[in-house]
Amino acid sequence: MQNLFRMTLGGLSAQYYFRQLFFGSLFLAIMVWGQFMNPQKIRIDFLAFSVLCTLLYPYSRFVYERIVGFIVGDNVFFWNAGFMLMVKAFTMMICWMFSIFIAPIGLIYLFFYHRNNAG
Template sequence: MNTILVKTFGGLSKKYYIRQFFFAALMAVLFFWIGSTANKTHPENSMPWRLLVCVPLYPYSRFVYESIIEFIVGDNVFFVNAIMMVIVKIVTMIACLMLAPLIAPIGLAYLYFHHSRKSA
């Protein structure tokens, strides 16, 4: 059982996981702040509790997203408007955060098989 956890949840580099976890936590704090200021009458309902599940899974969902984009784009470089690129980046980050429970299992399965093949 321990090897399954190491091959899946320990499959990403610590640097990558910490970086992605930081952005997920930052977005969660932002959503909490927005919810608490907008919901003054019932502040106990301001915390979207599913974020507690989404934040630790976000690095794995982002890994899946970036792998798909890397497969599609390859080594090509695109020169686009910086404002548009930032908006697209923020939208994809929010989508990966909110859909993390659905996307992350794909990344975890890939990491498990990748590290199983590597160790065999």
């Protein structure tokens, strides 16, 4: 069981995980701030879901970056920096919102990747 957790949840490097967790926490902060702007309607289930999305965000982003890396390869594209920052923020938001659905794909990938490399 411990090996399962190490190969899945511990499958990302600490540097990558905490970097992505930082960006996911920014979305969490926005959601918490939005909830506390109207204290009469604070929804604990929404806040719990937001925390779950934040914890799963690094694995969701891992899947996104793997797919983009596969499609784009080693090509380099030159775009307007403002446009690219908007696209990056949008993809980060999508990965955060749907992390509960996307992250399991990344966890399964990490499990098989580490299992094959261990044996």
